[in-house]
Amino acid sequence: MRPLGSTALVLFALLISTNRSEAGSLGDEPAKDLPKSASDTDPTAKFTALKAEFDSEMARFREAAEKVQTPAERSKLFRTMYPDDVAYCRKMVELAITAPKTAGARDALLWVIDHPGRSEEGPFGDEYGRAVALLIRHHGDDPDTVRIGLGLDNIVSPQRDVLLYGFVAAANDPESKGMARLALAQYLETKAKYARGTRNVKARRSNTFKGFVEPDGKVVDKVIEQSIESYAYMLALRESEPEKVRAEAERLYEEVIGSYADVPYRTINTRRIEALLKEPKPSMNGKLLTENELRQAAEIVARKQTLGQVAEARLDEMHNLAVGKPAPEIVGVDFDGKPLKLSDYRGKVVALVFWGTWCGPCMAAVPHERELVERLKGKPFVMLGVNCDEDKTVAAKAMTSERITWPNWNDGAPDTGPIAKSYHVRAYPTVLVIDAQGIIRYKDLHGSTIDSAVDQLLESMASAAPKP
Secondary structure, X not given: OOOOOOOOOHHHHHHHHOOHHXXXXXXXXXXXXXXXXXXXOOHHHXXXXXXXHHXXXXXXXXXXXXXXXXXXXXXXXXXXXXOOHHHHHHHHHHHHHHOOOOHHHHHHHHHHHOOOOOOOOHHHHHHHHHHHHHHHHHHOOOHHHHHHHHHOOOOOOHHHHHHHHHXXXXXXXXXXXXXXXXXXXXXXXXXXXXXXXXXXXXXXXXXXXXXXXXXXXXXXXXXXXXXXXXXXXXXXXXXXXXXXXXXXXXXXXXXXHHHOOOOEOOOHHHXXXXXXXXXXXXXXXXXXXXXXXXXXXXXXXXXXXXXXXXXXHHHHHHHHOOXXXXXXXXXXXXXXXXXXXXXXXXXXXXXXXXXXXXOHHXXXXXXXXXXXXXXXXXXXXXXXXXXXXXXXXXXXXXXXXXXXXXXXXXXXXXXXXXXXXXXXXXXXXXXXXXXXXXXXXXXXXXXXXXXXXXXXXXHHHHHHOOOO
């Protein structure tokens, strides 16, 4: 899941961020140079109509998806009813070309950039690349365009290289300049990690997808080879110098702190929630928001941050929460009210998991975590959880039903608790593996990679132990 920036209302924000089609535009009034009456020549009206058409198709698909029960039915549904998003992206780009400087064109291009769940390769990548060029050329100084860059640090690609460097090159407005630099710094942090991971790349990768459903309904294990575009970019990354990329990220953070520290930090999600709360009857997916959802949405909007604060937190994470650094101390109580302290587990390998009951991937990982705890019973290993539920009783019930027997702190609502803040957690689940001396050795692990990391540290401990 990351997505991507997290919020107190994580599930709510996730729905908005991963369903651009549900969110509407950025909540701005149309550009002043647009005609007041909508017509076929009005890019804003054309974008609104095209988006409504896509939304309608998506709503029908979701309604049908709720009724399917088998993988074969689900696969058939995707093939027959899921909207042709590549075709819609092409229409959005063609719409923008007719009047590229208008607000309607801007929103159409942002819809393409923010379209979820698509690799930036193949036919979709073609439209993505065209949208990138048009945005930089005609809207690179618009804060509501540059703002989208703040959420593009989850993966790296040639198009994102061009877009984020393009924002830095095109921005003149102080707000845009600050956001462009912060967005690029965040992206370069990720790029440095990717570049480091490509050092030993020698051939195209392939992934096996188990349970793949063929059009005839047959279930097979399908091997899909890495695309030529992706492999070529990995080869290019292999030639880069991760340390220099990381250093440039640090320099940009320092520039933000020095020159743009007071600029408000308002993400695309924040802007969408602001627009949603202005509606007479705020709703999502055809359902009115509950009082609790409205309260949480208002809390998100009320939470004020600046670019300087975000940059300082990022630098702190780079300097003090990097692999090889001591894990910050955690002191508190467990769910039974007993004292719980991270440093009390010196001498053991620790898997530290930040999770919440509202987080689907978090709960899906619990059976695997339970298996790991059971497998390593009697070894110098412990699983520790940091629960990020606002309502502690909800978490307690889940821990009982899911047989989460290992120690847990409750940190309160996500992003606001002191433990999550000290560890700069932005995505859930977040997993760190800490060695017996309290040093962070692995970050951002999932699934079997957690087992591998823990096993390696336990083997190192065993080999270093004095022989009897």
